[in-house]
Amino acid sequence: MSTVATTTSQDPRRVDLDYAGSERLTMNMGPQHPSAHGVFRAILTLEGETVVGVDAVIGYLHRCHEKLSETLTYAQYPSIASKTDYVAAMTSEFAYVRAAEQIGRIEVPKRAQYLRVMTSELQRVASHLLWLGTWCLDLGGALGGGATIFLYCIRERELILDLFESLVGARLLYGFYQVGGVRYDVPPGWVKTCRETVDLIDSRISEYEQMLGDNPFFMARVQGVGYISRELAEDVGISGPLLRGSGVNFDLRRADPYSSYEDFQFVVPVETAGDCFARYRVRMVEFRESLKIVRQALDGLPEGPISSRPGLKSVAQTRIPKGEAYVRIEGARGEVGCYLIADGSAKPYRMKWRGASFSNLAVLPYIIPGHKVADVVAIMGSVDPVFGEVDR
């Protein structure tokens, strides 16, 4: 284990439990495990049943996105950008494309902005459905109540993916965005299907809340577990539902509105408890709010072009003038950022992803020690990492 970089204990906020005398066991929660989050390796140090140290090892899914983007044009990369956060794929495309538009001062037509908002929120719902399903699967096991909720969530997620399939043609990795707008317009009948799907999902979410909301088994596993204090949350650099579950009222859609988010009415849920249950409640409210935004977008969808660089310009070699920009998007997991340096040619000079899950994983050594082994799974689930974003 000498090649593993262990985090230092210099930081006074690190929980360093000191058990006198008894032996410590090092256990590897390997890159392949049934906990269904991707390739994550945690080297746990155990004292009996309690975890006293966590060292996270990442990098098993590194695919050199940032170097790859230097060899692809601004028209080619958005399809590849989907693969970072592959669960809510359009978020990453959004960040990249907005960065290019910001440097090049390219206007995005209003209809495209509304379509972007609508698909972003549908992606958020789909991502949270997958989160809920896999979290309950971890908590309840592949044979048992967890699988039931998992299958219900996947059933609803399939409805959203069907919507995307009729809009874009693909279910998981889209290539929907392009510099200047979006690639596809809504087909006839899509708005009606979307409204019906949104209503159906709204009623099903009520069912999930009934199944889980005050369920004593669920709450016994989840309440009081994985407490992130407000100070820690602000210092460590986490974002998204983790931050809002610890009492910090920060949502990029409100703090730094982009793409016409200021036109929409929605509530940003904030909980103060800071444990897994609080983060669960934050995401459950976010479900409903995202569906509200989708309805508002459908009602108010303006007419107009869907791209300010239509036709052959969309796939031509777009030259973005020299400049740099850092653009942030409120993704399903937190702040997804894209830092782009353009040098006047058709390909960026440098592009860096700020992965939401990458920064969220940094909080693990502070909150896991002190819990039992079975709680590690619950905490990982509530942090909701996607390793495409972590390793890029």
Next chain:
Amino acid sequence: MIAAIPAWVLLVVAPFIVLNAVIGIVTYVTLLERKFAARMQSRIGPYRVGPHGILQPIADAVKLMMKEDVVPTAADKPVYNLAPIVFLLPCMFIFATIPFAPGLGVADLNIGILFFLAVSAMEIVGLFMAGWGSNNKYALLSAMRAVNQVISYDLPFIFASLVPVLLAGSLQLGDIAAAQSGLWFIFYPVIGQLAFIAFIASTVAAENRAPFDILEAESELVAGFRVEYSGMKFALIQLGEYAHVLGSSFLGALLFLGAWAGPGPEWLGPVWFLIKAMFVFLLVTWVRWSFVRIRVDQILALSWKALLPATLILLLATAFVVVWRTNGGV
């Protein structure tokens, strides 16, 4: 008609029939569980193997028989090899005292229910042998926890089963079934329902089924007690588990749901018994597929702090009610 058959024939043939019937029902009960669980999850269960998956359990059995039997080199061979058998035998013995019709059973002992409870608790030995013999740190840990859990929940199980015994006034299972000819024990006001709920809860936990199956699900991080078993030995352990569940379902149907009482001719009795046992089994399955599991310390806390005192109080209350009724109450 049953009484006209000579006793020695019954002694030899009846266990043979019962054993085979039990094994047959157990294999098909797995299919029933899978289809039921699938329907609760908006999907269909096994469908392709045979029409509507009828041949699925047979396919599973054949597959398990054909699997390679991997034995860890450092395993304690006698203990390791004997553990599945020691686990399976008590789960089969419990069917000995259950009468499937008035007079139709292997051995309707006059301490029938005591035999059932005592023998079903003996599977812990097999369980622990499996954990020990595997020479696997995590298997041993999980086996120790499983033993802990089963012992903790056997006590409420016994107390909940004693409520029908008190109401019927006899330990013999045939008598308990006969005493329900007027009113099934589950319909007794308050006491019957509470006892049934306590019975179901402790049965679910004593069999390591969800939501109390943290031992099986230790495969999230570490392995359960039967990780080192493959092939037919694994099949025997699974058979034992499901036989135990089925046995408890039959016991529950007998203690609370009136066993073979039902409309129709008398020979339909065992069929009704089977249907009621399936109902209890489906109830246990329904609970399994609805809830996430809780941690092992929470499971034990639930048993010792909540379920055991509750069943004790229930038993005392039942005793009072029985005394009050026999002394001229309502």
Next chain:
Amino acid sequence: MAASEVQTARDVRAQRDARRTDGTDIVVIVRTILSAMRMTFMNLFRKPVTVHYPDKTRNYPDRYRGLLALVYEKDTGEEACIGCRLCEYVCPPAVIKVEMLKSEKRNYAKSFTLELYACEFCELCVQVCPTDAIVMMKSFDMPTTDRRELLLDKDRLHAIGLTYEQSWATGNKLRDMQGPPKQAKPVAHAPAAEAPGKAAAEGTAAVS
């Protein structure tokens, strides 16, 4: 706006807190356990969502991005591909290789290879094609046991185009969907074309 929205968030939380307890109330425990079991019970009576593939397939939407194919021109029956290599340049994983064959009236593709095993199915090649030569099908059905069979040459691409049903998307349709078609030569009434909003409103209305 911030104050009012935090207020509504508090309202949302307050409503939920009004129903919650700290988990020790026996009535609440029983009620929630029963409601969870009722939910799974209700699902017993819902129709399963399973599609009995491959006996039945689900309905693939019009824009489904399936296999790639080359097509022939409708009127003349000749190959539509003019070997311009635009698809080769735009493909992100660079799976297309084209060689042009020059001819008197029009050009052709001398060879056209597409590595389907590396294809991303991003539809950029379809979007860029000026003659709608490369399109995607509504089917993805091409199972093989050897990956080399997925190295499609021009004949196989044409064969795929004749076998399966074509998706809605072709190059011109995708480009037209995004906005008004660009005029090649400046027209006399140029100021009207400067307002893309108005022209596009008619354009998009006519698209679907």
